[in-house]
Structure formats: C-alpha cells, structure tokens
Amino acid sequence: MAGEGRPHPPPWPLLYEEAVRRALAEDLGRAGDLTTDAIVPANRLAEARLVARAAGRIAGVEPALAAFRLLDPSVEAEVALADGSDAEAGATIATVRGPARAILAAERTALNFLGHLSGIATATRDLVAAVAGHPARIICTRKTTPGLRALEKHAVRAGGGANHRFGLDDAVLIKDNHVALAGGVVPAVGRARAASGHLVKIEVEVDTLDQLDEALAAGADAVLLDNMPLDVLRRAVERARGCAITEASGGITVETAAAVAATGVDLISAGWLTHSAPALDVSLEVAG
Helix, strand or coil: CCCCCCCCCCCCCHHHHHHHHHHHHHCCCCCCCHHHHCCCCCCCCEEEEEEEECEEEEEEEHHHHHHHHCCCCCHHHCCCCCCCCCCCCEEEEEEEEEEEHHHHHHHHHHHHHHHHHHHHHHHHHHHHHCCCCCCCCCCCCCCCCCCCHHHHHHHHHCCCCCCCCCCCCCCCCCCCHHHHHHHHHHHHHHHHHCCCCCCEEEEEEEEHHHHHHHHHHHHCEEEEECCHHHHHHHHHHHHHHHCCCCECCCCCCCCCCCCCCHCCCCECCCHHHHHHHCCEEEEEEECC
C-alpha cells in the first residue's frame, strides 16, 4: 500500500451539512423512501457497518455519518478509521446503530460522499508516494465539483497533499487569457500588484522561458510552468530558483510525476485528483 495513513482532522460541520441536506432531499424527493417505509417497521432498530470493499485512503467519514444523523438524530456512530487512515479491503470504517429506516434511507447519500472523497484521498496518496524523495508537494486545483470544493480539498489533504487557492478571492493567478487581454505579462502583473492587498500573492502562468523571464522581472511571487517538456521545465526551475515559487502543471500522472519532481520544482498540481479520481468502493452492511 502506497504511503502511510494517519488520522486527519475532519472538516467543520458548517462545511458539509448543507451539502448533505441537499443530497438527502434530492434522494428522498417528495414521498420519502417508498421501499424502506413499506418493508421496515417504524420501530425497528438496526446496526450496520460502513465497509471498504477495496483498499484505499479514507476521507469523508463525518459527512457520511451526518447523512444518518440528519434523518434521525438518535442514530449513534462508532468510527473505526478516521479521515487520513488507510483501509485494507474488507475493513470496517464506521458502525452506525439506530432506527433502521433512517439507516437505509441515508445509505446511498452516505456512501456517495464517503466513496467519492475517499477516492480523491486515495489518488492523492498515490501521487504523493510517486514523488517521495523529492521536495515537491502535490497540490489540487479549482477543478472541483460545484458545491463540494471544501470537502474535495479536505480529501486532498487527507491524502497527504496540499491545497492551491480555494477560490478567485484568495490569491491572484494570472493565466494566458488575462495576459492576452492585458497586453502582456508585465502589464498584467503590474495591474494586479497595484490592485491587491499586501498579503495577496501573485502567480503567473507561463508557457515559455521568455514568458518566465518577464514574470520574474515583474516580481511574480510564483510561476505556473504549464505543460513544459522536462528539459525546458528543468531550465525554468533553475532560472526561477530564489526568485519565485515554481509550480508544474499539465497532464501529470502517477507514472510521470517522479520525473517532473526530479526537475526540482516546488509544487506539482493535478486537476484530475478532484475531477476524475475514481471513487473508492464502499458499502453498507446491515447486521443480520
């Protein structure tokens, strides 16, 4: 198993309760769980385990448990593997006990959150393991599911990665379209610097060494080295060393990450961690 898991603090309930409420409302619709309500008596109690069917890094335990509690606050839960833990196939992640109707009605919503977020954490863990021995850190992007950004970025951290900016309002990232509309890298950086507060960092996306030189001369705090061949990337890192933080981006996979990290780049960003990581296979198993 790649990497070594360790418990990671769960996200604040404020960051996920509304998303879980919306997911439950979407699933229950106007009439509730027709199947469970018809078959299971209202007073029936049950115990069920959230189980990892495949090995992976766990994330999203508390949002998953919130699905049960939001339907019935009397549901009790016992967590066996907290976010940031590595699970073997067949491992129990958590156990829930309480009204059977609430447990079954919340099952799919809970598993959707747990499987999706654990999939992101697992993919991140594997990418982090791929660059072990190099100083580069693995980071995510804003390519997230609408409404789930805080949770998906939490899952990246649980996987051992770090976060890029959370939104448009916490850092300046000057991309190619900004440069085109500003008339060049230098005027774009100048305008951003004049309009930003003293705590706001400015990063510039560059595709060539000439653009890199312009960004460094303009005083960029960081440079995003986009889709550069390894030999060009290595030269870019050397030029920027001591002047700006370097971030490599563009089609980086578990198979190619080590070679990218060997260039000496500070950060490696991968949008697929949040937009394309496969969900971890998890299930809910009711005790007989």
